[in-house]
Amino acid sequence: MLETLLSIDYTPFILSFKLAAITTLILFFLCLPLAWYLSQTRSKIKPIIEAISSLPIVLPPSVLGFYLLIALSQINLSFSFWGLVVGSIFYSLPFMVQPLQNGFESINRNILEASYICGKSKLETIFKVALPNMKPALLTALIITFAHTVGEFGVVLMIGGSIPNETKVASIAIYELVEVMDYKNAHIYAAIMVVMSFLVLLSVYIFNHKESFKFKGLH
Amino acid sequence: MIEIDISKTLHGSSGVMPLRVELNIEDGEFIALTGASGSGKTTLLRILAGLEEAKGVIRVNNEPWLKESYSLPPQKRQIGFVFQDYALFDNMTVLENLLFANNDKALAQHLLEITELLSLASRTPKTLSGGQKQRVSLARAFMRKPKLLLMDEPLSALDPTIRSKLQDEIYKLHKEFQTTTIMVSHDPSEIFKLADRVILLKNGAITNFTSPEKLYLKANSNNLTLQGELLKLTPTDALTIAIVAIGKQIIKVPLSNREAKNFKVGETITLHSNPFSITINRC
Numbered sequence: 001m002l003e004t005l006l007s008i009d010y011t012p013f014i015l016s017f018k019l020a021a022i023t024t025l026i027l028f029f030l031c032l033p034l035a036w037y038l039s040q041t042r043s044k045i046k047p048i049i050e051a052i053s054s055l056p057i058v059l060p061p062s063v064l065g066f067y068l069l070i071a072l073s074q075i076n077l078s079f080s081f082w083g084l085v086v087g088s089i090f091y092s093l094p095f096m097v098q099p100l101q102n103g104f105e106s107i108n109r110n111i112l113e114a115s116y117i118c119g120k121s122k123l124e125t126i127f128k129v130a131l132p133n134m135k136p137a138l139l140t141a142l143i144i145t146f147a148h149t150v151g152e153f154g155v156v157l158m159i160g161g162s163i164p165n166e167t168k169v170a171s172i173a174i175y176e177l178v179e180v181m182d183y184k185n186a187h188i189y190a191a192i193m194v195v196m197s198f199l200v201l202l203s204v205y206i207f208n209h210k211e212s213f214k215f216k217g218l219h
Numbered sequence: 220m221i222e223i224d225i226s227k228t229l230h231g232s233s234g235v236m237p238l239r240v241e242l243n244i245e246d247g248e249f250i251a252l253t254g255a256s257g258s259g260k261t262t263l264l265r266i267l268a269g270l271e272e273a274k275g276v277i278r279v280n281n282e283p284w285l286k287e288s289y290s291l292p293p294q295k296r297q298i299g300f301v302f303q304d305y306a307l308f309d310n311m312t313v314l315e316n317l318l319f320a321n322n323d324k325a326l327a328q329h330l331l332e333i334t335e336l337l338s339l340a341s342r343t344p345k346t347l348s349g350g351q352k353q354r355v356s357l358a359r360a361f362m363r364k365p366k367l368l369l370m371d372e373p374l375s376a377l378d379p380t381i382r383s384k385l386q387d388e389i390y391k392l393h394k395e396f397q398t399t400t401i402m403v404s405h406d407p408s409e410i411f412k413l414a415d416r417v418i419l420l421k422n423g424a425i426t427n428f429t430s431p432e433k434l435y436l437k438a439n440s441n442n443l444t445l446q447g448e449l450l451k452l453t454p455t456d457a458l459t460i461a462i463v464a465i466g467k468q469i470i471k472v473p474l475s476n477r478e479a480k481n482f483k484v485g486e487t488i489t490l491h492s493n494p495f496s497i498t499i500n501r502c
Contacts, residue, residue: 110306113270116293117300118320118363128319132310 008188011165012173019081019169020149023088024096027145030089031096036126038097039104054094061154064091069159084160084167088149096145103137104130136208143204147197220245221367221399225266225275225285229423231257238262238273238423246280247397251404251414251431258420260403264369267401268300269293279366299360299398301370305352307344313355314340320362330358333395334388350381354388361392370402374409386412407435407446443492452479461499463490472499 034053038046056064068087069078077083107130115125131138153171160167162176170193177186221244229236238259244250252260265271269284270293277285284291308316313336317327331337334354344352353373360368373389374382386409393400393413404410410417411431419427419434427434436444447465452474459479461472472490474482482488482501491498 108304108306110302110304111308113268113293114300114302114306114359115308115319116270117268117296117298118359119294120319121294129308129310133308 004188008185012168012170012189013192015081015165015168016150016170019084019088020146022085023092023149024142024146026085027089027092027096028142031093031100031141032126035097035100036104036122036130038101053097056091057094061091061152062158065155065158068155072159078159079161079163079167081160081166084156084169087155087159088152091152091155092145092149095148096141099137099141099144103134103141106137107133136211139204139207143200147200151193151197220280222276222278223267225263225273225277227262227266227271227273229259229262233257236423240420240425242418242425242428244399244401246399248399249393249413249415250401251410251417252401252420253404253410253417254420259423260420261371263420264300264371264401264403267367268298268369269296297363297366299363299365299368301353301356301360301368301373303372303376305344305349305356307352307355307359309344312341312343313347316344316355317359317362320359321364323362326362326364327358330361333392334358349377350385353377353385357385357389357392361396361398364396365398368398368400370400372403372405375405382406382409389413407431411435443490445490445492447488447490449482449484449486449488452482452484454479463488463499465490472497474499 034049038050065087068090072078072083072086077086111129111133112125115129116122120128150169151171152169153175156167156169156172157175160169160172162168162172168176170189174186174189174193177183177189223243224241225238226240227238229238236259240259240263252263254260262271266273266285267277269291272290273285275285276283279296283289284296308319311319314327314331317330318324328337331340334357336351336354336358339347339351344355347355357373360370370389374385377385389402390413392398402413414431416428417431417434418425445465447463447470449461450464450469451462453460453462454476457476459474459476461474461479461482463470463472470490478499482499486501489500491500
């Protein structure tokens with residue numbers, strides 16, 4: 001058993017996690033101002049921006065992948081790791097924006113205003129008052145974006161293909177193993193994905209459960 | 220001196236209402252702002268804080284805070300604001316809440332002493348009672364050494380004992396710092412205790428700006444006058460018994476059946492006591 005585990009090629013997993021980590025980091029800083037804007041604005045264009053940023057949830061990954069493929073080919077990024085990063089940013093955007101926006105909206109407006117009256121700028125207020133008071137939303141945004149990017153398949157297939165060490169991420173690797181009927185390795189890869197995804201989600205829910213108790217003032 | 224001459228159109232529950240306020244406040248004055256809900260009290264406070272836009276002029280010691288299209292942002296107005304729901308930063312301790320407003324440790328120490336919060340300095344707001352939270356909020360507001368202190372019904376969520384104690388603390392802080400203050404309040408006894416002058420706001424306009432004595436002590440001040448709520452009218456054979464709540468007291472007042480027809484349950488009424496009889500009138 002141990003021998004089998006040691007003999008597995010883990011590079012697709014490492015690639016998946018590298019892709020997810022970079023995507024999450026970029027998306028966090030990209031979505032922070034967007035989510036803040038959406039949570040504070042009363043503008044009429046808010047629903048339009050919300051609809052556009054939520055599109056990746058409902059679009060078939062092949063549609064998103066098709067447009068991205070066309071766009072990325074123009075700048076020579078298709079079938080490369082950084083092309084995947086760009087694709088993942090579009091694909092996972094709503095999973096970062098929505099929890100952050102909900103988090104910002106859950107914060108009592110008076111607290112933000114109290115911070116302005118204390119002489120603090122909006123940026124300081126976001127980092128020192130808003131984010132520390134919405135830790136569950138923050139964690140949800142980061143973890144779900146990360147997990148969702150690890151689980152990405154359709155878009156990656158369209159724009160990345162399956163180049164070992166470059167674009168062959170875990171989900172693609174499993175697909176290929178099944179295609180060549182290597183069910184043994186497909187089983188192992190799939191099981192690793194299931195266990196890791198479960199552990200990630202479990203940690204989020206345990207943390208949020210604890211935070212909600214803290215929020216109610218219970219210990 | 221604080222000169223205020225502002226206007227704004229409010230979209231309230233009862234439709235569109237103009238808010239129009241013109242007044243001057245002397246340095247160190249304690250002003251109470253009162254009036255029915257929806258009369259524009261909170262909006263006026265928010266405009267003064269720079270949290271809401273308005274047309275007109277606000278000048279504080281000749282420094283313009285609002286003038287035509289120019290509006291000094293709330294960050295630069297050097298104000299204190301005490302919210303009804305405290306608005307404390309839950310991620311910081313009591314002391315950190317104070318230092319967040321102004322990193323002056325000596326002042327923080329002094330304010331914690333006055334408000335009897337020293338022993339709670341390292342606690343987080345969630346572990347405090349309502350009265351303690353409002354003390355923190357009050358102390359935090361004074362950390363800014365404000366030119367203008369704004370308080371939006373700061374004590375209305377607290378029970379009467381704590382309320383009275385906090386009124387004393389507000390009085391003490393006001394005496395020490397001589398901060399020009401505007402406080403929204405519905406409680407005549409609180410206004411009497413703290414305010415130099417009272418603004419009565421009605422439908423977005425000032426209908427009265429005078430001393431608490433002049434507003435609350437009516438002309439027939441030789442008589443005892445009590446304000447209360449009519450709870451129940453019980454008709455009997457010869458007359459009607461009115462049950463009236465005054466503060467925590469429930470009082471029975473006999474009325475003739477004809478008199479009783481003029482009143483509705485739930486109305487705010489005043490009771491006047493002449494030397495030999497009590498009369499009842501609608502406010």
